[in-house]
Structure formats: structure tokens, C-alpha cells
Amino acid sequence: MFFEILVFIALGVVAGVVAGLLPGIHPNTIIVLMLGALPFLSAYPLHAIIAFIISMVVVNTIVNFIPSVFLGAPEDDTALGVLPGHRLLLEGKGLEAVYLSVVGGIGVVLLFVLTLPVLVKVLPYAYGIIKNYIHFILLAVVTVMIATEKGVQKFWGLVVFVLSGILGIVVLNSYLVQPDYVFFPLFSGLFGISTLLISLNDKTRLVAQIKNFGVVEKSVAIIGSIKGFFSGLIVGILPGMGSAQAGTLVQIITRKRDDKEYLVSLGGINTANALFALAALYTIGKTRSGAAAAVEKLVESFGFNELLLLTGVALLSAGMGAIVTLFLSKRCLFLIERLPYDKLSIAVIATLIVLTIIFAGLYGILILAVSTAIGLIAPLTKVKRSLLMGVLILPVVLWFFGLI
Amino acid sequence: MENKVLLYLALASSLVGLLIIYIASQNVQPVVTPTGKITFDDVGKNVQVCGKISSLSTSKTGHTFLILEDHTGEIDAIVFNTSKINVDGLKKGDNTCLLGKIDNYEGKLEIIPKEIR
Incomplete structure (x- = not known):
């Protein structure tokens, strides 16, 4: 069975790279396809299939930052990463931005393995305490975010949060787009196309990219990974919390506008989120992600052996994911430097529109257009773009308060 | 600009x-889909199914389980105790439509309704 597990990990890495590089392809899409093909996979050991899912999800969280940073085409998990990542790209530090997120991913996997024996004992208690207060925590986070804006920007911050929140409430409670694809037009508009339009309007030119940026500072790597680890912990066990909300939490708690440390944290959060969602199956018996739900469906119970398998596969696939990402990011940079940035931006916008039509149809285009318009307000009024996460935070808060 | x-x-x-x-x-x-036409390809999709409630029960934990049948077959549905859907007025034999997401629970298809009409 060991050989089969290794083969399925390798396949998971390939699937994770594909899902990570192509905007709009989420690992959940591949998992759904795979679960449909289960009758054909029944000849293989169940644990090999679980290894495939885990390696695909872990690699995807690491590779995901390449399109986020270089193209400004985020998925929900990397939506906030596109902001400091894109900023570093425009300063010639795109490669460094991807490296930083990889450092966070690897750092978190190591922390996860080291702390697993303690986590297994502590998580159920932590979950029991926090689960009833999630909406208050989110509300406090948003209040602090708006209150820390200056002067009239407090008003604009509120406008951005409320408008994106209303968009989330209306779209997420509608049948306009199938649930698996509804986030694609929302996040492509709020964070992707709006970013690219501002760059085009400002006639941004991509400066020469720095290839040799030296080593990542130890303190940045360690502190960023620890922040990512604990934020991922919150996301992984709590319902309604996504990586982007956790990223916002990191920004608020630290009050530090250090893009590098923030990118390490975000890289870490995404990977931690995936790992904790799976570990939550064992510790609190709850599913917190598409991958965890799929694994739960495959095994009768997620026991200690499965937890050990998760740990081993996560370590191996994180290492492989990091190597692939570092290799691919250099190749992507080579291509991007040779193409005019404005034409590239237009090509990315066109691609996002075409993918929206394919995945979400004409209503998807309507959602994309409105999301883009709302996404433009934040940078134009110079308020924190993370307030656009109102698209998820407001519906979650209102749901927990029993208002929707 | x-x-x-x-x-x-x-x-x-x-x-x-x-x-x-x-x-x-x-x-x-969503357009009305006959229950017999729902397959594992539909998992994760929103659908609408209409028919007669052939079975209705509530668990100790407050989840409501029902089976909806139409001329092509039947499908299980579960309304969780956290749902905002009011199931008080429902009874066996009612003709109704369920709008919600298709889920695969232990190899069996079911619908998690967001609305009952």
C-alpha cells in the first residue's frame, strides 16, 4: 500500500498545481469529480485516495499565490494576499512575495507537526469555548478595522463594508449561480479586476523584477509563521471563518504594516486552514472544509491512524509543493517580464470574464461587474481593501445573530 | 480617467x-428536476424538487428528516435544527417543493433544503 500512497501523493501534487495555477479551479471541484469517479477508484486503497486529497489541498494552498501575486487573480483564500503581493510585484519584488508565502506554508506545516500531540488534547476545549462567540469576534474585528481609518475614511470604510456585505447577502442566498462557482465572480471582481483596472488607469508599468533578494529574515519567517499558524487554527475549527477573515484578524491584532511578514502569515494561514480543517475531523469530529467532508465520507471514522497519515502526507506534499512553486514562479516571472504589463492586465481581465461566463453564466457576469464596481471604491477612497471581506463577514454575522 | x-x-x-x-x-x-434524474454529478448543485411528502420525522436533536416522492422516484431531505426553515406546518402527504443543495451522505443522495414552498 505504501507504493500506492506515494503514487497518489504524486498525483495529488499534480492536481494541486493545476488547481493552484488556474484561477477558478478550486480543489473542491476536483474532489467532487473524484468522488463521482469513486466506483472506478475502488480498486485502490482508501488511504491512498485520502493521501491524494490531502496532498492536492496542501500543494494548492502553496501554489495558489503564483496567480495571486503575478496576475492579481485571487481565489477566496488568497484574496487578501493579492494586495501586499501585488504591491511588492509593482516594486519589483514579485518573486520575493511568492517566496514569502511559501515560507509561511512550510513554517506552518512544521509547527503543525511539532504541536500535534498538544493540539489533539487542547482543540476540543478551545472549540467548545469559542464557538458561541464567533459573530462577536467578527463584529469586533470589523469595528476596529473601520475605527482605525482616519477622518472621512471611516465613513468610506463603512460604505465599502456595507456594500460588499449586501452583495454577499443577496448573492449567497440566491440561486443565480451554482454554489461551487459563486465565489469566482465575487472575488475576481472585488479583488482581481478592480486591482488591475486601477493599475491600468494609473498607467502602471511593471518595473524590472529582482531575482536575488537575499534571504528571508529569520524573525519575519518565524513570527509570520506563528501568526499564520494560530490564525489558521481559528479558521480551521470555526464555522463561517475563511482564510481572508483570519488574515484580517492578523492585520488587526498586529497593527503592523509589514507586507513581508503579512505575506508569510497569509501563506501560513491557507495551509494551516487546510490542515486544521482535516485535523478537526479527529479532534472535534466536525467537517470544516470540502476536503474534510470528502475524507469523512471515505472513512468510517477519522482515527489516530488517519491523523498520522495526514501528518506524513502534509509534510511530504508541502515540501514538494514548495519546490514546484519556487520553480514555477521563476518561469512565470520570465514570461511576465517579456510581456507589456498593460496588455497582460487586459488579457487577465478578459480571461476572468471568459472563465466567469463558463463557470457562472450571464448572472456571473452581472455579479462580476457589480463586484468590480464595489472593489474599486476601496482603493479610490484609500480605505483598507480587507473591508471588502464584508462580502463574507456580514452574512456570517447576521446568520449567527439569527437575522437572515 | x-x-x-x-x-x-x-x-x-x-x-x-x-x-x-x-x-x-x-x-x-432552479428549474424543477425530477427526483429520478438526480445523480452524483449533481452533488453540490442547487436544485428544485417537487412532489409528495411520503415520510416525515424529527430526531431527538431536532433535525427533521423527510422523503419526497414524485412520479420518477424519491429523495431524502434533511432540515437541520440550525436551519431557519419552519417545518411546523408540514405533514405526511403534503405536496411541496424543496429548493436546496444536493449532498452525498454515506453514498446516498439527499437534498439540504434552503426553502420549502
């Missing part, structure tokens, strides 16, 4: 667009 003009354009488009999406969302619902 000046940033101020772009801001006003973005604001106006946001408000008008939200209104259009709201109106569209009130009028768009």
Missing part, C-alpha cells in the same frame, strides 16, 4: 447593480 469621476461611476454602478442583482435573485430559481 480622474479618480474622483471613477469613484462616482463605481458608486453609481454598485448601487444600480445591487438593485438589479436583488431583483434578479427574487425571480430566479
Whole structure:
């Protein structure tokens, strides 16, 4: 069975790279396809299939930052990463931005393995305490975010949060787009196309990219990974919390506008989120992600052996994911430097529109257009773009308060 | 384009667009799918199924389980105790429509309703 597990990990890495590089392809899409093909996979050991899912999800969280940073085409998990990542790209530090997120991913996997024996004992208690207060925590986070804006920007911050929140409430409670694809037009508009339009309007030119940026500072790597680890912990066990909300939490708690440390944290959060969602199956018996739900469906119970398998596969696939990402990011940079940035931006916008039509149809285009318009307000009024996460935070808060 | 003009354009488009999406969302619902035509390919998709409630029960934990049958077959449905759907008025034999997401629970297809009409 060991050989089969290794083969399925390798396949998971390939699937994770594909899902990570192509905007709009989420690992959940591949998992759904795979679960449909289960009758054909029944000849293989169940644990090999679980290894495939885990390696695909872990690699995807690491590779995901390449399109986020270089193209400004985020998925929900990397939506906030596109902001400091894109900023570093425009300063010639795109490669460094991807490296930083990889450092966070690897750092978190190591922390996860080291702390697993303690986590297994502590998580159920932590979950029991926090689960009833999630909406208050989110509300406090948003209040602090708006209150820390200056002067009239407090008003604009509120406008951005409320408008994106209303968009989330209306779209997420509608049948306009199938649930698996509804986030694609929302996040492509709020964070992707709006970013690219501002760059085009400002006639941004991509400066020469720095290839040799030296080593990542130890303190940045360690502190960023620890922040990512604990934020991922919150996301992984709590319902309604996504990586982007956790990223916002990191920004608020630290009050530090250090893009590098923030990118390490975000890289870490995404990977931690995936790992904790799976570990939550064992510790609190709850599913917190598409991958965890799929694994739960495959095994009768997620026991200690499965937890050990998760740990081993996560370590191996994180290492492989990091190597692939570092290799691919250099190749992507080579291509991007040779193409005019404005034409590239237009090509990315066109691609996002075409993918929206394919995945979400004409209503998807309507959602994309409105999301883009709302996404433009934040940078134009110079308020924190993370307030656009109102698209998820407001519906979650209102749901927990029993208002929707 | 000046940033101020772009801001006003973005604001106006946001408000008008939200209104259009709201109106569209009130009028768009999944087409009715016969229960016999629902397959594992539909897992994760929103569908609408209409038929007669052939079984209805509530667990100790407050989850409501029902089976909806039409002329092509039947499908299980579960309304969780955290759901905002009011199931008090439902009874066996009622003709109703369920709108919700198809789920695969232990190899069996079921619908998690968001609305019952």
C-alpha cells in the first residue's frame, strides 16, 4: 500500500498545481469529480485516495499565490494576499512575495507537526469555548478595522463594508449561480479586476523584477509563521471563518504594516486552514472544509491512524509543493517580464470574464461587474481593501445573530 | 480617467447593480428536476424538487428528516435544527417543493433544503 500512497501523493501534487495555477479551479471541484469517479477508484486503497486529497489541498494552498501575486487573480483564500503581493510585484519584488508565502506554508506545516500531540488534547476545549462567540469576534474585528481609518475614511470604510456585505447577502442566498462557482465572480471582481483596472488607469508599468533578494529574515519567517499558524487554527475549527477573515484578524491584532511578514502569515494561514480543517475531523469530529467532508465520507471514522497519515502526507506534499512553486514562479516571472504589463492586465481581465461566463453564466457576469464596481471604491477612497471581506463577514454575522 | 469621476461611476454602478442583482435573485430559481434524474454529478448543485411528502420525522436533536416522492422516484431531505426553515406546518402527504443543495451522505443522495414552498 505504501507504493500506492506515494503514487497518489504524486498525483495529488499534480492536481494541486493545476488547481493552484488556474484561477477558478478550486480543489473542491476536483474532489467532487473524484468522488463521482469513486466506483472506478475502488480498486485502490482508501488511504491512498485520502493521501491524494490531502496532498492536492496542501500543494494548492502553496501554489495558489503564483496567480495571486503575478496576475492579481485571487481565489477566496488568497484574496487578501493579492494586495501586499501585488504591491511588492509593482516594486519589483514579485518573486520575493511568492517566496514569502511559501515560507509561511512550510513554517506552518512544521509547527503543525511539532504541536500535534498538544493540539489533539487542547482543540476540543478551545472549540467548545469559542464557538458561541464567533459573530462577536467578527463584529469586533470589523469595528476596529473601520475605527482605525482616519477622518472621512471611516465613513468610506463603512460604505465599502456595507456594500460588499449586501452583495454577499443577496448573492449567497440566491440561486443565480451554482454554489461551487459563486465565489469566482465575487472575488475576481472585488479583488482581481478592480486591482488591475486601477493599475491600468494609473498607467502602471511593471518595473524590472529582482531575482536575488537575499534571504528571508529569520524573525519575519518565524513570527509570520506563528501568526499564520494560530490564525489558521481559528479558521480551521470555526464555522463561517475563511482564510481572508483570519488574515484580517492578523492585520488587526498586529497593527503592523509589514507586507513581508503579512505575506508569510497569509501563506501560513491557507495551509494551516487546510490542515486544521482535516485535523478537526479527529479532534472535534466536525467537517470544516470540502476536503474534510470528502475524507469523512471515505472513512468510517477519522482515527489516530488517519491523523498520522495526514501528518506524513502534509509534510511530504508541502515540501514538494514548495519546490514546484519556487520553480514555477521563476518561469512565470520570465514570461511576465517579456510581456507589456498593460496588455497582460487586459488579457487577465478578459480571461476572468471568459472563465466567469463558463463557470457562472450571464448572472456571473452581472455579479462580476457589480463586484468590480464595489472593489474599486476601496482603493479610490484609500480605505483598507480587507473591508471588502464584508462580502463574507456580514452574512456570517447576521446568520449567527439569527437575522437572515 | 480622474479618480474622483471613477469613484462616482463605481458608486453609481454598485448601487444600480445591487438593485438589479436583488431583483434578479427574487425571480430566479432552479428549474424543477425530477427526483429520478438526480445523480452524483449533481452533488453540490442547487436544485428544485417537487412532489409528495411520503415520510416525515424529527430526531431527538431536532433535525427533521423527510422523503419526497414524485412520479420518477424519491429523495431524502434533511432540515437541520440550525436551519431557519419552519417545518411546523408540514405533514405526511403534503405536496411541496424543496429548493436546496444536493449532498452525498454515506453514498446516498439527499437534498439540504434552503426553502420549502
